[in-house]
Amino acid sequence: MALRTPSLRRIDRWVPAVCVTLAVLVLAGCAPEGYPQTTLAPKSDFAELLDQVFRRSFQLATIVFFLVEGVLVWALFRFRGKPGDAEPAQTHGNAMLEVVWTVIPAVILVFIAIPTIQVIFKTAAVPTDNPLVIEVTGHQWWWEFRYPEYNLVTAGDMHVPLGRTVDLRMTTADVVHSFWTPQLAGKRDVFPKRDNRLWFRTETPGVYPGQCAEFCGTQHTRMAFQVVAQDSASFVTWREGLAAVSAPAPGPVDSAAPPPNPLAAQGQQLFTAKGCVGCHAVTAVGAPTMTGPNLAGVGDRTHVAGGWLPNTDENLARWLHNPQAVKVGVLMPNLGLTDVEITALVAYLRSLRAVPAPPAVALTAAGN
Numbered sequence: 474m475a476l477r478t479p480s481l482r483r484i485d486r487w488v489p490a491v492c493v494t495l496a497v498l499v500l501a502g503c504a505p506e507g508y509p510q511t512t513l514a515p516k517s518d519f520a521e522l523l524d525q526v527f528r529r530s531f532q533l534a535t536i537v538f539f540l541v542e543g544v545l546v547w548a549l550f551r552f553r554g555k556p557g558d559a560e561p562a563q564t565h566g567n568a569m570l571e572v573v574w575t576v577i578p579a580v581i582l583v584f585i586a587i588p589t590i591q592v593i594f595k596t597a598a599v600p601t602d603n604p605l606v607i608e609v610t611g612h613q614w615w616w617e618f619r620y621p622e623y624n625l626v627t628a629g630d631m632h633v634p635l636g637r638t639v640d641l642r643m644t645t646a647d648v649v650h651s652f653w654t655p656q657l658a659g660k661r662d663v664f665p666k667r668d669n670r671l672w673f674r675t676e677t678p679g680v681y682p683g684q685c686a687e688f689c690g691t692q693h694t695r696m697a698f699q700v701v702a703q704d705s706a707s708f709v710t711w712r713e714g715l716a717a718v719s720a721p722a723p724g725p726v727d728s729a730a731p732p733p734n735p736l737a738a739q740g741q742q743l744f745t746a747k748g749c750v751g752c753h754a755v756t757a758v759g760a761p762t763m764t765g766p767n768l769a770g771v772g773d774r775t776h777v778a779g780g781w782l783p784n785t786d787e788n789l790a791r792w793l794h795n796p797q798a799v800k801v802g803v804l805m806p807n808l809g810l811t812d813v814e815i816t817a818l819v820a821y822l823r824s825l826r827a828v829p830a831p832p833a834v835a836l837t838a839a840g841n
């Protein structure tokens with residue numbers, strides 16, 4: 474009767490299970506070391522609240538799972554039919570059983586619903602403890618961060634001070650995106666012409682990866698950002714440095730003081746000559762939103778190209794060489810830059826630091 478042999482049927486049954494197990498193991502290995510993109514290691518008060526709900530629900534689900542599966546497995550063996558058994562008694566409905574298996578889940582749901590609703594209200598509340606307001610704007614495909622308290626704007630890296638609640642006011646310049654830093658806060662969608670909010674406070678310094686979590690076009694997956702959580706002294710150094718380094722020089726608009734390095738100075742001229750200034754501001758103080766990310770302080774950001782390429786000279790050069798090859802469909806065109814021009818532009822962008830680079834080791838040695 475059977476078209477396949479029993480051994481083949483057994484393989485059919487095990488292949489999906491083995492594939493799923495392998496996939497889970499492989500995907501579980503994706504997280505980078507240190508600050509992985511995981512919701513299971515909360516590092517803020519907001520993330521802790523979500524984690525408590527998750528853990529309570531998961532614990533209850535675990536108990537239910539083992540109870541139900543235990544009874545099922547017990548029944549399978551206890552009432553297993555043997556060849557020659559007579560047909561068992563047929564039943565139609567059992568009012569008592571149905572009441573029991575309706576009431577028990579209802580009670581369990583109440584135990585899950587109470588803390589869930591409490592957390593919904595807590596996380597939706599507007600923070601009143603002197604929060605730092607940050608205006609977050611999603612763009613295809615990068616994130617912009619404004620600090621109205623300091624009249625500063627930046628992109629890609631969102632700096633936050635430890636121990637102070639940040640109150641995010643969020644919107645989008647184009648399509649719907651979703652702001653998600655798994656270790657610090659839950660996902661929050663951003664909509665055109667509408668303000669959404671999110672808040673959190675962290676006490677743990679670190680660089681937390683974040684990701685757009687709503688499909689928003691071809692490069693959705695490369696719309697990342699980092700939350701740089703730092704102690705208040707480092708935060709002040711960063712914001713004051715950003716304000717100082719990008720303070721507009723007296724004279725022509727939007728040109729920071731020429732950098733001392735001649736190669737960087739050449740890059741600065743190219744930045745204007747090649748039209749980069751048309752889309753990118755290099756001053757952070759009170760700068761308007763432009764087509765491309767604000768580049769003040771880009772020299773010491775953790776990432777470039779929409780928060781997903783580590784900020785190395787090689788990656789900057791790769792990006793300038795042909796953005797379309799790195800991130801198809803991005804607004805930045807291929808400017809046809811030569812290698813010499815790219816080297817100068819990289820030197821210029823690298824010089825736009827919020828925090829001065831630590832002195833080179835060689836200089837210290839020479840001084841001694």
Ligand code: CUA
Nearest residue numbers: 650685689693
């Ligand atoms: Cu923005 Cu996905």
